[in-house]
Amino acid sequence: MSTTPFRSPEPDRNFIGKAVRVVGQIFTREDLYVDGDVEGTIESLDTRITIGTNGRVQASIKAREVVILGQIQGDVEATDKVDLRKDAKLVGNITTARISIEDGAVFKGSIDIRKSEPKAAAPATPGPVAPSAPSSAPPAAVAPPVGGLPPGAVRR
């Protein structure tokens, strides 16, 4: 469980402010901080999506990592980790490899832990991507190398 205080997003990161309302689909290749209202879907490629304390989201979310400080009504799918902080509220189903929930967070829904398969060594020549990802994953999403733990490793 994380107890480190959450820092505000850096100014050069994608940011939806608390006075902003978005209806529709959001797709990002960078980390995204949502502090406003979003209705629809939010999807990212191997990045982190953070729902800020003022965030009110009625959307399904897909990302590598999802950090929740505000409110979400919708399903959350993370290839790495879902992090529910104190005062977060999530009504929806979670699919993730790891989950952290702080005391005080409100959650109603299901938790399905899916450890991602360790990636095989990259082929010497580019080839088709093996269909190992779930059908709901972004098509042909090839993650860049990630430092630290290998994909699927569980950090305790």
Add this chain to the structure above:
Amino acid sequence: MGATMLTDKLRTLFQRNGGDQFGAPNVQGYRTQLPGSLSRHAQAPAAPVTRASRGVEQFFFSLRGTVGLTILDLAIPNQDNITHLTNMGHKLYTADLIGSLDEAFGHDPDEQTNAGRIEYFLRSSLDYPAATFDGVLLWDSLQFMGPALLTATIDRLYEVMRPDAYLLAFVTSNDKVTDVPAHSFRIIDNKNILITERGLRASGQVFNNRNIEKLFGNFQSVKFFLTRESLREIIVRR
């Protein structure tokens, strides 16, 4: 005066022995807790206590050797329960039943006879397809429900449980009190739980062996275990 002296003597005796008053060692450094009849609920909630639970042991025994089951945990969501159940390879559903109770009825037990509110409560907290769950951890939420709500909740749980699924519930065994302590429960392992008192709440009704058996009359079997916190652990097979 006499009771206070006895309490102080007991505390001194067991603190000297380095364990609790029942001879069990302190686990994880938690302060010792007096039994329910001696604790001072009105002044301050007791400290968290870790102890063995026969009900929890039976519940997890029923899940042995299986993965991929669907478990419903009706405690306040917490990391310990989530980690334990998902590490066993099960899919976990979680919902705070006491929170839903307060949302639907407030703190007035009389509201629990309102059919519309009962229906709202069941829709908001137990709206799952029939025969979804292989196990239900109900903890102590039943004891705050009045008879009408209690019957409706048990009927709903019967619907959403699969045949042969087990349900674990805790109710007070003290039938002399109108307010009973509410607890939060964290699973430590397959036999031990961490219990934290969360203050007093109005009791919905008295639970004795006969009305518990009647309440779960549709289920295959009902088993009880008495605990030191004046709780009766109930393990029920659908």
